[in-house]
Amino acid sequence: AATRSVPLSQLLSGTAVPLGSTSGQGVDSPSACVRINALLPGVGSADQVAREAAQLVAQGFNTLKVKVARPGSSPEDDARMVVAVRAAVGARVLLRCDANRGWTLDQALRFGALLSDAGCRLEYLEEPVRDVLQLAEFCHRSGMRVALDETVDAAARGDESAASLLTELGPDQGISTWVVKPSVLGGVENTVELSEWAHSRGIRVVLSSSFESSVGIAGLTHLAAVVDSKEIAMYSGKSSAASSRDGTTILEYSTSKESSEPGSIKEGDAGVPAAPAHGLGTLNWFKMDLVDAMAAEGAVPAAGSQSHSPDQYQGLELERVTIEPTEPVAHLLPEASIEEVPAVEGSMMCNVRSIRAPKQSRDKDQADNSGCNEIEGTTDHTDLSGLLGHWRGVESPTSGTCLVETDNGEYSFRYLEMGLQGEAASSRPTLLFLHGFLGRAADWEACMDSLATTFRCVAVDLPGHGATQVHAQPGSTAFSLEAVTDALAGLIAQLEMDSTPHGCVVVGYSLGARLALRMALVHGQDAEHGVVQRSVVVSGSPGLRSEAAREARCTHDDSLAEALQRGGLRQFVKSWYSGSLWDTLRAFPGFQDLLEQRCMGENKSMNNDAATITQLAAALSGMSSGRQEPMWDLMKHAKPTQVLIVVGQLDRKFVGVANKMAASSAHALEVCQIPGAGHSVHVERPEALIPVIRDYARGESNSSGQPGSDGVQWEY
DSSP: OTTTTSOHHHHHHTOSOOTTOOSOOOTTOOOSEEEBOEEEOOOSOHHHHHHHHHHHHHHTOOEEEEEOSOTTOOHHHHHHHHHHHHHHHOTTSEEEEEOTTOBOHHHHHHHHHHHHHTTOOOSEEESOBSSGGGHHHHHHHHOOOEEESHHHHHHHTTOHHHHHHHHHOOGGGTEEEEEEOHHHHTSHHHHHHHHHHHHHTTOEEEEBOOSOOHHHHHHHHHHHHHHHHHHHHHHTTOSOOOBOTTSOBOOOOOOOSOOOSTTOOOTTOOSOOOOOOBBOOGGGGSSSOHHHHHHHTTSSOOTTOSSSOGGGSSSOOOOOOOEEEESOOOOOOOOTTOOOOOOOSOEEEEEGGGOOOOOOOOOHHHHHOOSGGGOOOOOOOOOOHHHHHHHTTOOOOEEEEEEEEETTEEEEEEEEEEEOOGGGGTTSOEEEEEOOTTOOGGGGHHHHHHHTTTSEEEEEOOTTSTTOEEEOOTTOOTTSHHHHHHHHHHHHHHTTTTOSTTOEEEEEETHHHHHHHHHHHHSBTTSTTOOBSEEEEESOOOOOSSHHHHHHHHHHHHHHHHHHHHHOHHHHHHHHTTSGGGHHHHTSTTHHHHHHHHHHTTSTTGGGOHHHHHHHHHHHHHTOTTTSOOOHHHHTTOOTTTEEEEEETTOHHHHHHHHHHHHHSSSOOEEEEETTOOSOHHHHOHHHHHHHHHHHHTTOOOOSOSOOTTOOEEEO
């Protein structure tokens, strides 16, 4: 974020304008402010707590979280306290209660009944019962909305029963919200992935801090802005969202600008739901901020200090997360009987703009030190891939090998598979993913992991890559683009990927895109024994038009293949990724890890395996765009239902190629530009590519020519 001079929240969400681009900011760019709730520990008499609540509201808070199930108090005591708080703050303020699993089922039901009798409504009650297996019964009998906190933590730590509860319990059972601690989940990626899954089920996500200093609060605030933007984007343009357990509509969301007065949301009201208040106000718990303590010892400048320049030290400059009244915002209460929530005079928010990182100065040698030889190990972190897959009902990828025999040779394809199986897969197409040169099937796992809830997904190691092996006679054309295309068609047939009425959709990137394009044009459903329904061509080309250009490219690629065999994989990879085509990829935070994986190949001995390098060199030479049969003439007959062209908006060379491809067809081919991405779209912005693949595989597309919800621009 510092390198690109953009807020961290925009970088995390993929809406940042990168590398000096003059293009506009994405339409789903996170808000500059994040709402936070105030915490009432519930210490003292009901009147004392009520006065404290009124003071917090006067400061600008409009969401209060009240601790209940306090030591020494009864459910009746807690109910009297909460009713007193409601009387003190009025109906304009959202109230949450947190029992921290402190009650038996009977005690929790008594508390809920007393609030109901008093007409005191809550946004939700957090973790009401000790026995989590009684959550569903509590929701059913009390009619209250419930938030899960400790249950999410337990699932993150590997508790299978907790993970099953998160899968089984949703809005229909009374669960409205998950309280998520990113530090427990293991970081940004896991938090965003879990939040997206929760949102897809109609469950809201509230981020919670614990004992972070301003450094941690800064990161969590930006992450909360990202989570909020994704929830709002999901509801944008949808006619309805949450439903009560009896199936009646609770609230309807739309993007209509015709709205009632600010701050009021009611059944059927227009307006995207306001983001929830997050539990990030914990900085006030401490006597002093750790950053301030370090500054006092001369380690770093004081947080919030105006007397220093960001360039005066190495690292982050953090201003304390400021809390300030802002313009009134709309509020979302999930109770169907609430007809109107009046505007609040002020709402307490964390100002994201007050948290910024300085530009980091580096020596030129350090900045240029990106070669494979200098890469060291990666940092371990919590791996929730299996658990998140379990929550979504998706298992981790399984690997297999399939032998395909053709006139050109034998192909022992190694593939990864995940997603729908059996009857569930019969109503949807199967997705086949093809990687680029130097890649492998696992490159597509991020996309497959998300799409596997809807489709059967298969990714394959292409010939010369990964664990796929080719056995052919000397002088054979087994590594030519045409021969590999035929072999992949055989793989589709053997794995029965074309057996459903919806067929097989091939998604290919770069080298894989050229293969995917040929499969759509030569092995499409209109062809005899066609096995491909349609193809998504990502950063691909139909080949070179002129014979001179093809000859020059053959010479160039043959020279590269010789260099690969002569110098080894590591040296070759270092040189390959130094080209201008990979400028944006080199700025990607995960580039060093990707580079190391490319250097190591399938295993740590691969870069010394002469046979493996020989096959990779054969693939480079054999599938050279100079040797492939140009497909420009075939493109004349390509239809939008056969081919979708996808390109990174920052990949100027292939944006031009994509537009020429679309223009070469007699039909209106679609070109989808992914903002903020260069050539490696699936690595740099998978979250924007995934919905494009999903909608096209379903037979849907953007027919308006307007940017989509992720800022994706469609052209015709």
